[in-house]
Amino acid sequence: MRLVRLARLALIPGLLLTAAPAAFAQDKPLRDGAVPHADRDDKPNLPEAPPRGQAVTLDKLFERLAAAKTPEEAKGIANLIQRRWARSGSDTADLLMTRAQDALKARELPLAIELLDRVITLEPDWAEGWNQRANALFLAGDPIRSLLDIAETLKREPRHYGAMMGLGTILRQQGDDKRAMVAYRRALAVYPQLDAVKDAVESLKLEVDGRDA
Numbered sequence: 001m002r003l004v005r006l007a008r009l010a011l012i013p014g015l016l017l018t019a020a021p022a023a024f025a026q027d028k029p030l031r032d033g034a035v036p037h038a039d040r041d042d043k044p045n046l047p048e049a050p051p052r053g054q055a056v057t058l059d060k061l062f063e064r065l066a067a068a069k070t071p072e073e074a075k076g077i078a079n080l081i082q083r084r085w086a087r088s089g090s091d092t093a094d095l096l097m098t099r100a101q102d103a104l105k106a107r108e109l110p111l112a113i114e115l116l117d118r119v120i121t122l123e124p125d126w127a128e129g130w131n132q133r134a135n136a137l138f139l140a141g142d143p144i145r146s147l148l149d150i151a152e153t154l155k156r157e158p159r160h161y162g163a164m165m166g167l168g169t170i171l172r173q174q175g176d177d178k179r180a181m182v183a184y185r186r187a188l189a190v191y192p193q194l195d196a197v198k199d200a201v202e203s204l205k206l207e208v209d210g211r212d213a
Helices: 002-010 012-018 054-067 071-085 091-105 109-122 127-139 143-156 161-173 177-190 195-212
Strands: none
Touching: 054 071, 054 177, 071 127, 091 109, 091 127, 109 127, 127 143, 127 161, 143 161, 161 177, 161 195, 177 195
């Protein structure tokens, strides 16, 4: 039984990289444990939210993120996206998330994971709950469970560049540079101005692309 479980876990990175192909139709060139945060003072000129609700607004924000011409413009747009991701629709879940993030900052990882367990129980469809627990598990030295939570995050929000960054980081640490590069490039397809990912791609390009040439 243990060998079967290990074999299934070995398939996770490949399944993640083949999930949601429509979200990654572009072939353009992902967290050292956390989603990057933009400066909150950045306020780019964004179109007014369409009347059909948050999902459409996010689509527009992602269009602006992909088209941003400078890192500063992109950071402001990413900040707006992250604010939307941060809202669960439940006051209780939001409060637990705030406490979990405080515990993460204090490196109280078992407490953070316990709080995020409760968040996910309350709001299992909230992508950011899974993403933050993936962060906590990664920092706690449990990359396999972190991969599982990344999969749940991307199932709910295929454009989550932070989760894709986490996937790339884990794959790179495991020595799977080729698939790490795929994950990083998919993050850049969503957020082309993300400097940390551009640096990771550059550092891997010669080894991965050169090896394939």
